[in-house]
Amino acid sequence: xxxxxxxxHDNGSLKPVTLNVLSAAKAIxxxxxxxxxxxxxxxxxxxxxxxxxxxKVLVADNAAYGHxxxxxxxxxxxxxxxxxxxxxxxxxxxxxxxxxxxxxxxxVAQISDIIKVESADTFVRPIxxxxxxxxxxxxxxxxxxxVRGTAFDPVSAEGGxxxxxxxxxxxxxxxxxxxxxxxxxxxRPELTAADIVISGGRGMQNGDNFKILESVADKLGAAxxxxxxxxxxxxxxxxxQVGQTGKIVAPNLYIAVGISGAIQHLAGMxxxxxxxxxxxxxxxxxxxxxxxxxxxxxxxxxxxxxxAL
Amino acid sequence: xxxxxxxxxxxxxxVKVRVKADNTGVDLTNIKMAMNPFCEIAVEEAxxxxxxxxxTEIVVVSIGPKVAQEQIRTALALGADRGxxxxxxxxxxxxxxxxLLKAIVDEEQPQLxxxxxxxxxxxxxxxxxxxxxxxxxxxxxxxxxxxxxxDKVNVTREIDGGLMTVGLSLPAVVTTDLRLNxxxxxxLPNIMKAKKKPLDxxxxxxxxxxxxxxxxxxxxEEPPVRSAGVKVAxxxxxxxxxxxxxxxx
Ligand SMILES: Cc1cc2nc3c(=O)[nH]c(=O)nc-3n(C[C@H](O)[C@H](O)[C@H](O)COP(=O)(O)OP(=O)(O)OC[C@H]3O[C@@H](n4cnc5c(N)ncnc54)[C@H](O)[C@@H]3O)c2cc1C
Ligand SMILES: Nc1ncnc2c1ncn2[C@@H]1O[C@H](COP(=O)(O)O)[C@@H](O)[C@H]1O
Numbered sequence: 370x371x372x373x374x375x376x377x378h379d380n381g382s383l384k385p386v387t388l389n390v391l392s393a394a395k396a397i398x399x400x401x402x403x404x405x406x407x408x409x410x411x412x413x414x415x416x417x418x419x420x421x422x423x424x425k426v427l428v429a430d431n432a433a434y435g436h437x438x439x440x441x442x443x444x445x446x447x448x449x450x451x452x453x454x455x456x457x458x459x460x461x462x463x464x465x466x467x468x469x470x471x472x473x474x475x476x477v478a479q480i481s482d483i484i485k486v487e488s489a490d491t492f493v494r495p496i497x498x499x500x501x502x503x504x505x506x507x508x509x510x511x512x513x514x515x516v517r518g519t520a521f522d523p524v525s526a527e528g529g530x531x532x533x534x535x536x537x538x539x540x541x542x543x544x545x546x547x548x549x550x551x552x553x554x555x556x557r558p559e560l561t562a563a564d565i566v567i568s569g570g571r572g573m574q575n576g577d578n579f580k581i582l583e584s585v586a587d588k589l590g591a592a593x594x595x596x597x598x599x600x601x602x603x604x605x606x607x608x609x610q611v612g613q614t615g616k617i618v619a620p621n622l623y624i625a626v627g628i629s630g631a632i633q634h635l636a637g638m639x640x641x642x643x644x645x646x647x648x649x650x651x652x653x654x655x656x657x658x659x660x661x662x663x664x665x666x667x668x669x670x671x672x673x674x675x676x677a678l
Numbered sequence: 679x680x681x682x683x684x685x686x687x688x689x690x691x692x693v694k695v696r697v698k699a700d701n702t703g704v705d706l707t708n709i710k711m712a713m714n715p716f717c718e719i720a721v722e723e724a725x726x727x728x729x730x731x732x733x734t735e736i737v738v739v740s741i742g743p744k745v746a747q748e749q750i751r752t753a754l755a756l757g758a759d760r761g762x763x764x765x766x767x768x769x770x771x772x773x774x775x776x777x778l779l780k781a782i783v784d785e786e787q788p789q790l791x792x793x794x795x796x797x798x799x800x801x802x803x804x805x806x807x808x809x810x811x812x813x814x815x816x817x818x819x820x821x822x823x824x825x826x827x828x829d830k831v832n833v834t835r836e837i838d839g840g841l842m843t844v845g846l847s848l849p850a851v852v853t854t855d856l857r858l859n860x861x862x863x864x865x866l867p868n869i870m871k872a873k874k875k876p877l878d879x880x881x882x883x884x885x886x887x888x889x890x891x892x893x894x895x896x897x898x899e900e901p902p903v904r905s906a907g908v909k910v911a912x913x914x915x916x917x918x919x920x921x922x923x924x925x926x927x
Contacts, residue, residue, distance in 0.1 A: 438844065439807065440816050462837040466819050469772070469807035478773050478893045481802050495901065496801055497695045501704050504897040544847045545816040548832060552840035565926070589927060601857060607822065607836045614796060614856060616838070622926040632694060639904055643924045645916065651909075660907035660924065663916050673913040678927070 370399025370489055373450055375458040375468075378405065378413040380435065385562055386459040388523035391420055393516045394457055395524060396486035400424045403531070404449060406442055408435030414533050421524040423531040431539050436547040437463050443470030444540035450475060450511060454489070460515035460617075461561075468515055477509035482617075484520035498613040498636035519561060519619035519640060553606045555593075557583075560609065563592035565622045566638070568611055571598035572627020572648070572667055579605055581671045582626060588678040594618065594638075596628045612637035627667045630655025647671065679789035679826075679848070681724045681733045684779055684806075685717035685753050687746040688799045697900045704898060713749045716794025718756075719854040722861040723824060724792055725757035732826045733790070735759050739782050741775050743767050747877060754872035755864035761877040766889065772800070774882075774889040776808035781885035783813050788849060790831065795820050795853040806853035816846035820855040 372394045377384035387403075394401045401422055405414045406429040414428045427449070433441045450456040450471060458464035460482045472479035484502075485493035491506045492514065560566060567589070569582050579593065586593045594616070595609040611618055613636035623641035628634060630646070630653055638644070639658055646659035649666050656662040663670055689695060690710040698705050713721075727733035738753040740746045741764040750761035764778050783791060793806035810817035818824070818833025822841065825832045826848075834843045836855045864872070882889045910916045920927045 436842075436844075439819070440810075443811060462820060462835075465803050466807065466817075466835075469804035470811035470817075472804070473773060473776060473808035473811035476773075478771060478891070479802075479804050479808075480893065481800075481804060491896070496898075497689070497704060497799055498801065499901055500695045501697050502899045502901050503895050504899075506894045506896050507892060508894070509892045542814075542816070544814075544850075546845045548843040548845045550840065550842045597856065606840060607855075607857065608839050613798070613801065622920070622924070633691070639901075643920070643926050644904070644907075645920070656909070657906045658904040661916055661919055662907065662909045663913070664909060665912075670913055674917065677913055677917045 370397060370455065371453045372397060372399050372401045372455040372457060373453040374401060374403045375446060375464070376403050376405045376413060376417050377459050377461060377463060378407060378410060380407045380410045381412065383413045383416045385523065386461065386518035387417065388420060388526060389518035389521045390457055390459050390516045391422055391524045392521040393483065393486055395422050397455055397489050399454065402427060404429065404446065406434040406445055408432050418531040418533050419529050420526055421528045423529050426531050426533045427536050428533060429536050429538055433539055433541040437467065438545050438547065439467035439470055440542035440545045441540050442467045443474060444542060445538055446471045447474035448538060448540065453511065455512045455514065457514045457516055460517050464515045468513060472513040475511055475513065477511050477513055478507060479513045479515070480505055480507060481515050482517045483514055484517050498632050499639065500632065517617055519617055553608055557586055558590065558592045560592045560594050560611070560616050561618055563620050565589045565591035566594050566618050566620045567591050567624040567626065568594035568596065568628060569599055569626050570596035570628030571602065573599055573604055576604040581675065585671060585675050585678065588675065596634050625655050626671060628655055629653045630658065679733060680735045680737065680786065681727060682783065682786055682788035682791045683720050683724045683736060683738045683753065683758065684791070684793045685721065685738055685740050685749050686714040686794070686797050687711055687740060687742050687749045688714045688797055691715050691798055697898055701897050701899055703895070713752055714794050714797050716796055716854050718861040719856070719858050720792040720794055721753045721756050721758060722859045723854060726859065727826065728757065737762065737786055737788065739764065739779065741766065741770050741778050750877055751872050752864060754875045755869040756862065760875055763877065763879045764882060764885065765879050766882055768889055769891065770889055771891045771893055772802045772804040773808055774887065774891065775805050776812055777887045778882060778885055779809045780812040781887055790849065791851045793851065793853050795855055806851050810851035815849055815851050817851040818844055818846055819853045821852050822855050822857045824852055824858070
């Protein structure tokens with residue numbers, strides 16, 4: 370078995386989820402190589418070379434890969450992937466964008482969003498918004514897989530000493546280009562990696578009111594999330610959406626504020642260890658999954674919580 | 679320009695599925711079916727492009743059993759011009775769906791292909807990207823804005839961390855995210871009119887595509903159930919429980 374893991378990074382730093390993907394790779398077993406494709410990304414390669422269990426780091430440093438454009442990246446990964454039994458990356462928006470192209474170019478299926486490795490050819494993944502859990506066996510020669518980071522404990526970032534090798538493989542499909550980017554800036558922890566998440570829903574009424582959640586979040590070192598309704602209404606940016614079609618989180622503590630608990634929202638947070646719901650409607654479905662439910666007006670309860678911390 | 683839209687028949691998004699007792703799958707008997715919500719957004723986007731004079735014809739395609747005609751008719755009632763059903767009773771996985779769509783693309787030569795980003799049954803999020811790779815096209819996935827200008831399309835994408843805009847040469851593939859638009863409802867007169875719009879049926883064999891799967895679902899289980907916990911009386915009790923019982927703060 371030989372596994373190629375595609376690192377998640379922003380050219381400057383490695384995204385921690387890569388360590389979770391490495392953990393899934395370890396569960397499969399075999400030699401693990403990591404590809405860092407980007408532009409000016411050598412620092413990332415140095416960092417990932419220290420991660421536990423990595424045999425070799427391949428660095429493809431070229432402008433064609435600078436923005437992780439799927440058209441270019443997929444050609445590179447499909448080319449390299451031919452030499453491996455498994456190709457893995459995280460189920461973030463970058464992996465979801467380029468990896469299905471890789472699978473198609475290799476003429477194999479993709480197994481999306483796995484949460485468990487049963488064996489080298491059998492994996493577990495949620496379907497129907499997490500209302501069913503499927504065990505899937507692949508007969509493809511190369512298994513192409515996206516990994517749900519929160520389902521795997523990260524490998525240690527230290528202790529490894531992989532070799533770093535530059536590869537000269539420039540693939541530029543020439544059909545797409547980067548135009549612009551608008552990234553939300555935040556000093557808070559990243560949603561999918563945070564120990565505590567506090568999310569607001571339609572009950573927040575407007576974007577300004579999210580300040581009361583942010584104040585609690587800062588005291589707890591928490592990330593702030595949202596329901597689709599809050600994002601659609603324009604209260605907060607899209608990357609804060611938790612759910613079936615947003616981010617999947619599994620913190621130690623999830624606090625849902627003014628969120629009713631639709632199945633699509635639960636799909637994104639029901640793996641949390643402890644769930645708290647604050648909602649003024651005692652019939653809200655969120656209370657059926659909450660360990661601690663507080664039936665209250667959030668505009669009273671949240672400031673009180675803030676003061677109590 | 680011609681726009682091709684792929685729509686999938688799936689379980690209605692309001693229905694909570696039940697896993698079959700023998701763990702072979704989910705129970706779909708007598709379950710309400712509908713167009714995948716992301717495909718509704720895809721149809722709406724195509725119709726808006728036509729209303730703006732950018733699109734000249736909208737062809738909608740679905741792969742599935744005969745009853746998937748219902749979802750094609752819905753798309754026709756919303757403003758698509760004609761439909762193609764690739765009829766099969768077999769389970770079609772994403773790679774095979776992408777190959778069938780590629781064959782349709784070869785025949786129809788659309789400038790833009792719009793798909794949903796994800797089916798809400800398999801939660802795969804693959805088909806559009808696979809089609810784009812097979813057809814050698816650029817892709818704008820998880821789109822929240824689509825702007826066609828000449829022989830290019832700019833797509834704003836919802837990505838982790840924010841928004842990213844890419845410029846793509848046409849023909850291209852777009853997959854829709856939730857905030858691209860808000861789909862309209864079909865009016866009764868349009869539903870009547872849709873019955874007269876052309877709907878072709880083809881088989882995978884007609885298209886020369888082998889739909890044999892390589893992924894086998896060996897087991898389908900209920901997720902671990904979470905049971906409701908306790909209601910706390912006030913914030914003080916909540917903080918106490920979180921500190922001393924759950925020990926999470
Ligand atoms: C294809 C598809 C994908 C989807 N994906 C997602 C997804 O990824 N994530 C997601 O979240 N949703 C998703 N949804 C939407 C989902 O179905 C729900 O519509 C959404 O989660 C509702 O958000 P909400 O709970 O904030 O709003 P609502 O359902 O309107 O609930 C608001 C809640 O706030 C409470 N409230 C109001 N005022 C107060 C107050 N002053 N104090 C206390 N409580 C108050 C109310 O009692 C109510 O329970 C998806 C839907 C579809 C069709
Ligand atoms: N059987 C199908 N028929 C038509 N379109 C499909 C089919 N399967 C997938 N698609 C399209 O591909 C999108 C993504 O599906 P998936 O990759 O299965 O999550 C859907 O929203 C549809 O637009």
